[in-house]
Amino acid sequence: MKVAKQLTVLGIFLSFAIQVSTTPLHIGAFNLHIFGQSKFSESEVVSIISKIVRRYDIILLQEIRDVSETIIHDLLTVVNNEEQFYTYNIVVGPRLGRSSSKEQYAYIYRNETVQILDNYTHPDNDDVFEREPFVVLVRDLTATPVADLVLIGIHVRPSDAEDEINGLVPVYEEAESRYNTSHIIIMGDMNADCSYLSNARYNDLSFTTDSRFLWLISKDDDTTTANSSCAYDRFVVTRLVNNSLIPGSVLIYLFDREFNLTWAEAIDVSDHYPIELQLEGPSDATVPSSASTTATTIMVLTSSIITPSQTPQDSTNNNANIDDDDDDNSIVVGVIVGVITGVITSLLILVIAGLVAGVIIYKYIFKLSHVYPAGQGIVQVEPTTQYEN
Incomplete structure (x- = not known):
């Protein structure tokens, strides 16, 4: 005993x-800007993108344009070949768009820290979206106990920014109902600034005035590598996620400064910067x-x-009386x-x-x-x- x-x-x-070893979950979103055969042929550009991807436990990639649907998997191969400590996996959405220029979403994630339990493309019955949101149910393996959250990826059509952003409210509600959780992050290039969405229109959106949501990046920020100053890329989170958000972790990753790139070299990578945040083990998330x-x-x-068996011994058992030798x-x-x-x-x-x-x-x-x-x-x-x- x-x-x-x-x-x-x-x-x-x-x-x-196990609880002590819990580490934050690092989440990113990055518009790759026409990522296809041509961009993948530029080895230096691909190397920078690989380094960016490997920064995160899970990252949403947008604007993948490849008819063969193979290049994004080739990128995953590069990521795994260059990474020494983790192995990465991928889930890719269907090709989307009303014209012949179609795009895909993809989430690349670390097998050691993240598990994708489910995914679906939002059923856009009213044709609100040019590129319907891509939703994944994520299991955060870094939390103790492990916790589930939902990521909703979106690349909003610039000319329809107001309608598509408002259309994200029912997308959220569907995901909340499907997975029975409000531990949800909506993220991506929402084109929610500058000529696509004025301050007046932004302030009148049902999605920006809804008390259930918090916009983590303001219109005063700049998420572009271009000469403009626009906060196109956004995180929108619920109260539950906000409670798990690590203070000061919402960042715009200036990869051009990090890798000492010229403006032209940065534009070759993308006209957007990645955005990121970190979550700690949630205290009241879906467990x-x-x-x-x-x-x-x-x-x-x-x-x-x-622990020895506690079944009663027979009264006739010869070992019922233990002598001194047995004690020794x-x-x-x-x-x-x-x-x-x-x-x-x-x-x-x-x-x-x-x-x-x-x-x-x-x-x-x-x-x-x-x-x-x-x-x-x-x-x-x-x-x-x-x-x-």
Whole structure:
């Protein structure tokens, strides 16, 4: 029973260590600007895009234009060939558009930190959208317990910006109903600024005045690499997501400064900057029912491995009366079991501590020095509205 108690304590430690190792979920959205055969043939451009993709746990890619539907998968191959620590996967939507110039959405994500549980293209029965939103149900494996959230990707047609942005309200409601959660982020190139959407029109939109939503990037920001100053790319989140948002993590990633590119070189990559945010393990987000019992299961299993059977012994059993020799043997066995248990426990502690240290070192030291060599590649932005938590 003493060994069982020791292993129960070990189970508690394991559950605590898992919680300590939780890291933020890094989410990005990037309009690649006519990403097809021609752009993929430029190796330096593809290398920059690969570095950008590998910055995130999951990233929405927009404006993929490739009749063969192969180039985005070739990009994934480049990403995996260049990455040393993670493996990446992809989910791609259908080709969309009313004209012959059709586009696709794609989400590229780390297998180690993200799982895509489901995806669908919004059924646009009223033909509101040029490119119907692409929705994914994401399982955040970095959270303890693991948590699910929904990402809605959109590339709004510039000339129909007002109607398409307002049309995102029923898209949100459908996703909320389908997955029974309001842990939802709507993101992408919404063309929600400058000549496509004036300040007056922006302020009158039902989607911008709806109290359920928070726009995280303001009209004063610039998400373009072009000479204009326009906040086309946006994150729109719910109150629930806002509660999980890491303060100061909503950024515009200035890859041209990060990689010392000229204006012409940056435009070759895209006329948009990526936008990004980070979420911590949600306290009240959608948590799968199986996940909430993980720590308990660990403790139950570890204690049941060695707990002796409690079935009653027959009164005629010859071992009913234990003599002094048996006591000595029990002491020896107890000492051996105790030593073995102590060694195993120490090894597990070292392994877990090493994993935690490795994650911290890579996430916050190596990765920072690797991705931010100049320390100039990010611009922090302020939300247009703040909720009270």
